[in-house]
Amino acid sequence: HIQGTRWNKNVITYSIGRYTRDLPRNTVDSLVESAFSVWARASSLTFVRSHTRNADIMVEFVTNEHGDFYPFDGPRGTLAHAFGPGLGIGGDTHFDDDEYWTAGRTGFNLFVVAAHEFGHALGLKHSRNRESLMYPTYKSSSSANLLSIEDVANINALY
Numbered sequence: 013h014i015q016g017t018r019w020n021k022n023v024i025t026y027s028i029g030r031y032t033r034d035l036p037r038n039t040v041d042s043l044v045e046s047a048f049s050v051w052a053r054a055s056s057l058t059f060v061r062s063h064t065r066n067a068d069i070m071v072e073f074v075t076n077e078h079g080d081f082y083p084f085d086g087p088r089g090t091l092a093h094a095f096g097p098g099l100g101i102g103g104d105t106h107f108d109d110d111e112y113w114t115a116g117r118t119g120f121n122l123f124v125v126a127a128h129e130f131g132h133a134l135g136l137k138h139s140r141n142r143e144s145l146m147y148p149t150y151k152s153s154s155s156a157n158l159l160s161i162e163d164v165a166n167i168n169a170l171y
C-alpha cells in the first residue's frame with residue numbers, strides 16, 4: 013500500500029459503500045462513526061460522513077477478489093485492510109465479509125477492527141505493545157476507549 017504518510021487536512025470525509033448482512037445498516041453506521049470518534053477524541057481530526065463516492069475514506073464490506081491487489085481469503089485469516097492516506101484508493105478501508113461481524117464479543121467485533129483499520133487509514137503502523145490498538149493481532153477488547161497512551165502519542169506525532 014504505497015501511500016503518503018499523512019492527510020494534509022484535519023477534516024476527513026468518509027462514506028460507506030457495500031454493507032454486511034451480519035448487522036443492521038444503522039448498527040454498522042454507528043459502529044463506524046464510533047470507531048472514527050476514538051481517533052477524533054485523541055487528536056485534532058474531525059470525521060464527516062458523506063454519501064458520495066469521492067469521500068477520502070471509502071468503507072466497504074467485500075469478499076475475495078474485489079478490485080485491488082489484495083484479495084481477501086474467506087473466513088478467518090485476514091479480517092480487513094486499509095490503505096494509507098492519499099488520493100483515490102488512499103484511506104479506503106475494506107472488511108472481509110466472509111467473517112462474521114458483530115457488535116459484541118462473538119465473531120469479530122466491528123468497532124474494534126474498524127478502529128484499528130482507521131489507524132492505518134490515518135497513516136499509523138503496527139505497534140509491538142500488546143496494549144496498543146495498533147498491535148497486529150485481534151482481541152475483542154471490551155473497553156469503551158481502545159487507545160493506549162502510545163496510540164494517542166503516535167496520532168498526535170502525525171497530526
Ligand SMILES: COc1ccc(S(=O)(=O)[C@H](CC(=O)O)C(F)F)cc1
Pocket residue numbers: 089090091092093094124125128129132145147148149150151
Ligand atoms: C485489532 O484490529 C485488527 C487486528 C488484526 C487485523 S488482521 O488480522 O486482519 C491484519 C490486517 C491489519 O493488520 O490491518 C492481518 F494482517 F490481516 C485487523 C484488525
Ligand SMILES: [Zn+2]
Pocket residue numbers: 078080082093106
Ligand atoms: Zn481491498
Ligand SMILES: [Zn+2]
Pocket residue numbers: 128132138146147148
Ligand atoms: Zn493492522
